[in-house]
Structures are given as C-alpha cells and as structure tokens.
Amino acid sequence: MQVTLKVFRYNPEKDKKRHYKTYTLEADPTDQVLDLLEKVKNTEDGTLSFRRSCAHGVCGSDAMRINGVNRLACKVLVQDVGNKITVEPILGLSVEKDLIVDMEPFFDNFRSVMPYFVNDDEPPQQERLQSPEDRARFDDTTKCILCGACTTSCPSFWANSEYLGPASIINAHRFIFDNRDKAAEDRLKILNDQFGVYRCHTIYNCTDACPREIEVTKAIGEVKKAIVTGRLS
Ligand code: FES
Numbered sequence: 001m002q003v004t005l006k007v008f009r010y011n012p013e014k015d016k017k018r019h020y021k022t023y024t025l026e027a028d029p030t031d032q033v034l035d036l037l038e039k040v041k042n043t044e045d046g047t048l049s050f051r052r053s054c055a056h057g058v059c060g061s062d063a064m065r066i067n068g069v070n071r072l073a074c075k076v077l078v079q080d081v082g083n084k085i086t087v088e089p090i091l092g093l094s095v096e097k098d099l100i101v102d103m104e105p106f107f108d109n110f111r112s113v114m115p116y117f118v119n120d121d122e123p124p125q126q127e128r129l130q131s132p133e134d135r136a137r138f139d140d141t142t143k144c145i146l147c148g149a150c151t152t153s154c155p156s157f158w159a160n161s162e163y164l165g166p167a168s169i170i171n172a173h174r175f176i177f178d179n180r181d182k183a184a185e186d187r188l189k190i191l192n193d194q195f196g197v198y199r200c201h202t203i204y205n206c207t208d209a210c211p212r213e214i215e216v217t218k219a220i221g222e223v224k225k226a227i228v229t230g231r232l233s
Contacts, residue, residue: 001083003027005036007048008088010095018095020086021045029079033066033087037073037099050099057211060147063090064099070149070209090152092161106148109164113172113190118183128180141174141219143212150206150216156199163199164191166206166216173219177232188227197224 003025010018023040034052041048053059055074062073065088067081078085093101119128144167151157151165172191176184191197197220206216226232 001027001029001078003036003078003083003085005040006084006086007037007040007098008095009048009098011047011097012095027078029077031078032074033071033076033078033081033085034062034073036078036085037087049097058145060145060211063147063149063152063211064088065090070153072147072149072211075211090148092152092154092158093148101152103148105161106151106165106167107146109151109161109168110146110171113164113168114183114187115168115171115175117175117178117181118186119181121182130178130180134179137179138174138177140214141170141177143214144170144174145212146171147211149209149211150214153205153209154200155203155205156201160195160199162195164193164196166200166220169197169200169223170214170216170219173223176223176226179232184226184232188223191223192227197227200224 005023005025006020009021023044025036025039027036034055037050051061052074053061057072057075063070064073066073066076067086070090087099089095089099089101093103093105096102146167148167151167154166156163157165169191172187175181176187200220202217204217210216
C-alpha cells in the first residue's frame with residue numbers, strides 16, 4: 001500500500017521556521033511507523049533525526065505524536081492509523097532537531113522524587129521478603145519505561161514544565177507503596193509541593209497515552225490520598 005507520511009522538520013542550525021515535509025512510501029500494513037521513519041532516513045533524507053533503540057516497546061526512546069496522539073513509533077502499525085500519517089515531536093519539551101526533544105527537564109523531575117529503594121536497615125541473610133499482596137500494591141507502576149508519553153500529554157505539564165508530571169509521580173508511587181522501603185514520607189513531602197500532585201486535574205490523558213497500559217491517573221490518585229490521609233493503606 002502507498003502511505004503519505006508527513007513529518008515535522010526543524011534544524012535550528014539551518015531552518016528559520018519549523019515546517020513539515022511529506023514523503024510518499026510503499027509500506028506493508030504491518031510495518032511500524034518507526035519502519036517508515038527508518039525508510040525515509042535510509043532512502044530519502046539521511047538528516048531526518050529521531051530517537052530509537054529496541055524497536056520493541058521496551059526502551060521508551062521513540063515516543064512521538066502520531067496523528068495527534070502520543071505513542072511509541074515502534075508500537076504503532078500502519079494498519080492501526082491508516083495511510084495518512086502525521087508524525088510530530090512530543091509537546092511541552094523544546095525541540096532539538098526534527099522529532100528529538102530535550103528530555104532533561106523530564107529526567108530532572110524524575111530524579112527529584114527519589115526514584116530508588118531506600119532502606120538502611122541491616123539486610124537479612126537472604127532477601128527482604130514481601131507477600132504477593134504487598135507486591136501487588138505497586139506492580140502496575142513498575143512497568144514504566146520512562147518514555148515520557150504520559151507527562152507530555154498532560155496540559156498541566158504543557159503549562160509549566162516544573163510540574164513533576166505523571167511519569168515522576170508514578171515512579172515515586174512504585175517506592176511509596178513498597179512496604180520494604182523507608183522513604184515514603186520524604187517522597188510524599190516532595191509531591192505535596194506546589195509543583196506536585198495537585199497540579200493533576202484528573203484529565204486522564206496520561207492513562208490514554210501510556211504504551212504500557214499503566215493506570216497512571218489511578219496511581220496519582222493513590223498518592224494524593226496518601227498525602228491527605230497520611231496513610232499508605
Ligand atoms: S524503540 Fe524502544 S520503545 Fe520504541
């Protein structure tokens with residue numbers, strides 16, 4: 001089948017203005033949108049810039065807007081979106097070149113919520129045991145691959161990138177609700193800040209955007225509840 005691929009282009013060293021370039025390609029319905037971008041890069045314009053690594057929905061590097069919706073280019077097939085496809089960079093972060101945005105503000109926010117295990121108690125001989133029920137409390141948020149699709153689909157983040165954003169909050173959630181961890185209070189304090197969870201207006205864009213089908217808005221709600229009640233259960 002023939003596919004029309006309209007791609008956002010911007011090279012700050014050469015272009016005065018952001019613009020779109022359209023390519024007409026032969027494709028199979030089962031081709032990934034990422035395959036189309038590779039085809040353009042390999043056969044039409046080697047300067048086209050985008051991030052990718054695994055091509056299997058694992059590394060999270062190829063989040064972009066595909067027909068106006070945040071998706072991973074390696075997880076969207078031509079047959080999912082039809083033969084007219086528009087590809088643009090994710091919103092709320094500055095464009096460095098074409099589909100590549102500056103992810104540093106996103107990772108700064110992520111780092112600020114202590115997204116790591118804290119427990120200074122003497123470790124047991126073998127392992128820190130946990131019941132399946134306790135493990136289940138944060139199972140969903142362990143699935144995050146930090147692609148940024150959720151945070152950059154959030155109007156509160158578009159308005160102010162100091163808002164920690166859904167991805168940071170769910171990565172804090174993963175440790176807050178882990179009963180082996182000892183720093184939940186510190187994280188809840190960070191998230192209770194003016195740029196924390198209360199910037200979330202429960203719009204659900206983040207849940208719709210997540211390629212791992214994490215219930216992002218629900219997890220944010222659990223963090224809000226923990227702050228208000230002072231309890232984790
Ligand atoms: S290239 Fe790794 S998630 Fe798409």
